[in-house]
Amino acid sequence: MKLYKIAKGILLEHHNAAYIIDDEWDSLINRDDLAGYLQAISTDTTPIDNAVKSEYLNGQISPPIGSQxxxxxxxxxxxxxxxxxxxxxxxxxxxxxxxxxxxxxxxxxxxxxxxxxxxxxxxxxxxxxxxxxxxxxxxxxxxxxxxxxxxxxxxxxxxxxxxxxxxxxxxxxxxxxxxxxxxxxxxxxxxxxxxxxxxxxxxxxxxxxxxxxxxxxxxxxxxxxxxxxxxxxxxxxxxxxxxxxxxxxxxxxxxxxxxxxxxxxxxxxxxxxxxxxxxxxxxxx
Ligand code: DO4
Ligand code: MG
Known part of the structure; x- marks a missing residue:
């Protein structure tokens, strides 16, 4: 599972599908069992359209860091x-x-x-x-x-x-x-x-x-x-x-x-x- 920091917020990519996560970067990545949490999001959330995903990932991507x-x-x-x-x-x-x-x-x-x-x-x-x-x-x-x-x-x-x-x-x-x-x-x-x-x-x-x-x-x-x-x-x-x-x-x-x-x-x-x-x-x- 990959997390990208994009202009729209946080994009989770899993098995080629992508999801937008409504969360704050630092508290998200610092969760216990981050992998399990992201896995659950990918099961419970509707993925975004593939064309939208490409548009987001071809746009500006920020470094995957908050206040660390x-x-x-x-x-x-x-x-x-x-x-x-x-x-x-x-x-x-x-x-x-x-x-x-x-x-x-x-x-x-x-x-x-x-x-x-x-x-x-x-x-x-x-x-x-x-x-x-x-x-x-x-x-x-x-x-x-x-x-x-x-x-x-x-x-x-x-x-x-x-x-x-x-x-x-x-x-x-x-x-x-x-x-x-x-x-x-x-x-x-x-x-x-x-x-x-x-x-x-x-x-x-x-x-x-x-x-x-x-x-x-x-x-x-x-x-x-x-x-x-x-x-x-x-x-x-x-x-x-x-x-x-x-x-x-x-x-x-x-x-x-x-x-x-x-x-x-x-x-x-x-x-x-x-x-x-x-x-x-x-x-x-
Ligand atoms: O000892 C100096 C720096 C070493 C370093 O940056 C590295 O091995 O990657
Ligand atoms: Mg070095």
Whole structure:
């Protein structure tokens, strides 16, 4: 079952039929047994017309977030560890990444407030004081206020590799700025955990041509999803739940950096495709 935030409200898609839910986003997604509740709605409600459904889904889709914070995990895949060690070789920070990859405690960091999050089809920004930038495709969890994983979406953890590589203490500046995160296009709600064999793919297009393309599976993650959620909720309360990006599994080669106008497409099996155009923030050009 997929929940979309559309101009008309909330659209539930289940078995190709769609329903409009008259509810407030935060209280809806933070319900206990969200999957069971949505299942009951699809049984008791009349679906909307297919043409109307297409019209809604081809219109503006907002990121599937209300008042929640977005957090992120790092160095959860070997690929991320190796890329980070490489980019921080000259700053002497390489061993930090090596150690956290093997440590019991994961790297978790605050990523964004909802205001800084772009949705499907919207622009994400690169910083003008950064020379080396990448999108990071990440399976993103929605964890409710009780700490239970209730849904999944696609995340893009936009990152400045030059700023992070210069000094690991610059991580918040490399990661947190306007529209440095994207979520969407929907929130996938399933009674069972997402299949670990699910593939994640990323394509970056420049002038319509793919300049980077790769894929892997969630199963390559070093840690479990419940382990990451458990650490995040150890000493933090999230009254409306929380989104947690689970770390990047794909990193473009060191010669690659994003340019304004590039388009990042990230797909995860069962969820869909999140598409964002890269831009400079017009306020800070
Ligand atoms: O350690 C820095 C950030 C790591 C990260 O964002 C990732 O692995 O996805
Ligand atoms: Mg990341």
């Amino acid at each position: 914070e977005v957090w992120a995990a790092g160095v959860t895949y070997l690929k991320s560890r190796d890329a980070r060690m490489e980019e921080s070789e000259t700053s002497g920070g390489a061993s930090l990444y090596d150690r956290v990859y093997d440590a019991p405690r994961p790297e978790l960091f605050f990523k964004a407030t909802a205001q800084r999050v772009a949705g499907h089809g919207a622009e994400v920004y690169i910083r003008k004081d950064s020379e080396w930038d990448v999108p990071e495709p990440e399976l993103t969890l929605f964890i409710n206020s009780k700490g239970s994983i209730q849904g999944y979406t696609i995340g893009n953890d936009m990152s400045s590799r030059s700023i992070e590589g210069e000094n690991a203490l610059y991580l918040p500046q490399a990661k947190i700025y306007e529209k440095s995160a994207a979520l969407g296009p929907c929130l996938l709600v399933t009674p069972e955990p997402i299949a670990l064999e699910s593939a994640i793919r990323m394509t970056i297009k420049r002038d319509g041509v793919a300049v980077y393309e790769d894929a892997t599976t969630i199963s390559r993650m070093k840690r479990s999803l419940t382990e990451l959620a458990g650490y995040l909720y150890r000493e933090c309360d999230f009254p409306a739940g929380c989104f947690l990006m689970t770390g990047t599994c794909l990193v473009p080669p060191p010669t690659f950096t994003l340019q304004p106008g590039d388009v990042a497409e990230i797909s995860i099996d069962g969820i869909g495709t999140l598409v964002n155009t890269i831009a400079l923030n017009p306020k800070h050009k």
